[in-house]
Amino acid sequence: MAQQHLDPTDPMAGAVTGDALAGYLRAQATEFLRALRLHRETGGGTANGGSEESVDAARALRRSARRISASLHTFRPLLDTDWSEAIRPELAWLSGTLAMEHAYAARLERLLLALHRLSGAAVLPAQTGVAGVPGASRSAGGSAGSGSTDASPGSRAGVGPQKGEPAEAGPPAHPAATPERGNLTVGAAKAGALLERQLTLARTRAHSTALQALGSSRFHAVADNIAVLASEVPLTPAAATADLRPLAAAAEERLTDAVTALPLVTAGHPYNAEALIHGLSPDPAPHPQDAPWHQVRLLLRLHRYAREVLHGDSGPVDVRLLATGQSLNRHRDASEAAAAAAQAARTPRIAPATAYALGVLHADQRHEVEAARFAFQQSWERQTVGTP
Numbered sequence: 001m002a003q004q005h006l007d008p009t010d011p012m013a014g015a016v017t018g019d020a021l022a023g024y025l026r027a028q029a030t031e032f033l034r035a036l037r038l039h040r041e042t043g044g045g046t047a048n049g050g051s052e053e054s055v056d057a058a059r060a061l062r063r064s065a066r067r068i069s070a071s072l073h074t075f076r077p078l079l080d081t082d083w084s085e086a087i088r089p090e091l092a093w094l095s096g097t098l099a100m101e102h103a104y105a106a107r108l109e110r111l112l113l114a115l116h117r118l119s120g121a122a123v124l125p126a127q128t129g130v131a132g133v134p135g136a137s138r139s140a141g142g143s144a145g146s147g148s149t150d151a152s153p154g155s156r157a158g159v160g161p162q163k164g165e166p167a168e169a170g171p172p173a174h175p176a177a178t179p180e181r182g183n184l185t186v187g188a189a190k191a192g193a194l195l196e197r198q199l200t201l202a203r204t205r206a207h208s209t210a211l212q213a214l215g216s217s218r219f220h221a222v223a224d225n226i227a228v229l230a231s232e233v234p235l236t237p238a239a240a241t242a243d244l245r246p247l248a249a250a251a252e253e254r255l256t257d258a259v260t261a262l263p264l265v266t267a268g269h270p271y272n273a274e275a276l277i278h279g280l281s282p283d284p285a286p287h288p289q290d291a292p293w294h295q296v297r298l299l300l301r302l303h304r305y306a307r308e309v310l311h312g313d314s315g316p317v318d319v320r321l322l323a324t325g326q327s328l329n330r331h332r333d334a335s336e337a338a339a340a341a342a343q344a345a346r347t348p349r350i351a352p353a354t355a356y357a358l359g360v361l362h363a364d365q366r367h368e369v370e371a372a373r374f375a376f377q378q379s380w381e382r383q384t385v386g387t388p
Helices: 018-041 052-074 081-118 153-157 186-214 217-229 245-260 290-311 319-345 352-386
Strands: none
Touching: 018 052, 018 217, 018 290, 052 081, 052 245, 052 290, 081 186, 081 217, 081 319, 081 352, 186 217, 186 319, 186 352, 245 290, 290 319, 290 352, 319 352
């Protein structure tokens, strides 16, 4: 076979053209359809949520929908405008709807584990497991695809547990809990029961919403579009010779600009308590500091998916990019858990001890937010220094 020598004067030498984008979108559309078939075959449409396989299938549906939507956003100049602008919001709706049930289950598990840790309990009693929640024995907030981590003491220093380690790895930082201390205090027990009632109800409603969405004509229209995409990608005529690298570089530049706007200098100091500012505000709206970090998380995802389009499955794995993504996932999980604790504390006529336990839990999760920001800063600075 004759070797192909690249002409250094050729501006298209080494270019990644629209064929790579079309192949990536077809592959993701095929994964979407395969996950949809598996979801239906394993009982995903039943009222009890189906088996563990159906849960994994729903996760695969979300994963494919996110990647297709992100690629349509990053490389939209190379795709049919009317088609991409019509399907992209539908994919975002589907991904968000399917994610809510798992998010509530993981949030409850995270908060219950944090309550037991803060109360001095060595392990989580079996009777407090979340009934009917798939993967309830996993670490708090942990899930494949979410990148979340548990609220173990090691994560307070910005270092999460390694793969395969239990949630409470390493020797305890205090003497073994006495029988009295090993049980939850009255306030913490009532706080856990309140959180379980509220988040289980929210999870049940999210499950019903997901079932309605999967049976709706809106979803069937999305599935039909994805089925067409699996065989035919609506590229523009110029996409055949266009280079994808400038569009991917623009996605990376948007990420860099958003990170530059973050207070990384402050986040680089551990336990700076910035995440606790406005913690006593009566405003039930989301924490004002978190929005820029959530935006960076979304931009990081767009950048990572753009790299997948350029390099494919055989491309290099950027470990530092994965580390920053995991830190931002931890940040999102802790932020939402803190908001859930604050919302529970606003429940009328709860006992002072319950309100106090929820306040401690809220502060603990806001410290987890701070630890995640610190971990992100450390990973991002290492990436910046290591960049040629």
